Amino acid sequence: MTGSRPASAFLRQVHPLDQTSSPIIFVLVTPSSVLIGRDPRCQIVLDSQIYGGVSRQHVRICPSAFSPSGWEICDLNSANGTYINGQRLQGCRFLRDGDRITLAKDGVQFLFALPLVEGKSPDGKLALPTLPSSSSAGVPPPVPDTVTMSQLFPILSTGQDLRHKAYLIPGVMTVAFVVLMFVSIGQSGLFNLLLAAYIAGIAYFFVYQLCGKQKPWWVLLGAALTSTILLLSPVLPLFLWLFRELLPGQIPRPGEAISLPFVLMRMLFGAGLMEELLKALPVLIALWLGTKLRSPYREQIGIWEPLDGILLGTASAIGFTLLETLGQYVPGIINDVTLQAGAEYGELVGLQLLIPRLLGSIAGHMAYSGYLGYFIGLSVLKPTQRWQILGIGYLTAAGLHALWNASGMINLLVLAVVGVVSYAFLGAAILKARLLSPTRSQNFATRFFRSR
Secondary structure (H helix, E strand, C coil), X not given: CCCXXXXXXXXXXXXXXXXXXXXXXXXXXXXXXXXXXXXXXXXXXXXXXXXXXXXXXXXXXXXXXXXXXXXXXXXXXXXXXXXXXXXXXXXXXXCCCCCEEEECCCCEXXXXXXXXXXXXXXXXXXXXXXXXXXXXCCCCCCCCCCCCXXXXXHHHCCCHHHHHHCCXXXXXXXXXXXXXXXXXXXXXXXXXXXXXXXXXXXXXXXXXXXXXXCCCHHHHHHHHHXXXXXXXXXXXXXXXXXXXXXXXXXXXCXXXXXXXXXXXXXXHHHHHHHHHHHHHHHHHHHHHHHHHCCCCHHHHHCCCCHHHHHHHHHHHHHHHXXXXXXXXXXXXXXXXXXXXXXXXXXXXXXXXXXXXXXXCCCCCHHHHHHHHHHHHHHHHHCHHHHHHHHHHHHHHHHHHHHHHHHHXXXXXXXXXXXXXXXXXXXXXXXXXXXXXXXXXXXXXXXXXCCCC
């Protein structure tokens, strides 16, 4: 019984290929919204074995004060589309009495109808049970009593959803790295390399998921490798001479008495401005290539919006961090400790340094480079203000970098605060980039319901 909440509309599921089947009628009651799809959390759940073309959460039917019927329907970025009276639905539209709703081309169909007589259904029968309210506190919608093959063996029906939504690839990569690390036990150099690559990959995957834009893996790997090559090329000595000898960027020596303002100034030139420009070079190269190549490579490689700049900037930072950590800091401390306490203890201390340095790359190099990448992409969207945008981004990223380096010489608590602030800057840039993105409708991080 509907009780004190009378039906305001009905959905009748029809079977165009089987006229002998009795129609299933669902009652729509305000103010409840109704989700239709294969997901068990939907109010109308469709069997994935029968309706494979329907997305997990395909459409939402919800009350509307502006619709003459009182209801509207919204497609939830479904893979195979929603059709109203044969016309594909784009976004949302008001429903009218008699509308035929088709989920996926030639898929399951529903007829939308307004009640003819108060308290009666379209076929004249009294008081059908209402669909459960999506707003009922803590009460999940009921699951159909019948058990399907896909419910007994879920892996048979998930298809590409397993790869896209269940993080299958990161899981496979984790297993692969675990096996390789077991194999490399006793070979400290190889073990450190594998561990560093895994931690850096997880850190980047986190940022990639926040950005929500597809970018080919080989483009991102290319940015990381380009950053590494630049560090091994004559470009690095040139930068060292320019920023640390010609400009006042000499890094303070251990025990050197120097005031905080001078430490900040030296770190700004010798670390912030120098390293952020070096890590930005792969992003600028991709920006240039995007103007020279033909489709589809120009779209895949080029920088066309802030999200592109963030993705390539953080990838460049990964290459920089790996080479700096594995090629400079870890070997240096291993050699120092080995001379004093032996090789085994030196390797242990090197491993202890490796882990926090790479985990800190999210709040460090990736944050600064991703933040500068945002401004490089923003300058593409607003070319008339390009130099102002690039100047602000470069100085801000370099300033955060210098503040991080200087705070490490002051206090660990201050260092932690600066790290949190740096990550907050990157997070804010990602959110703003998603808002500004010309491809926002395709962004998998901004969808409320992610469907194939």
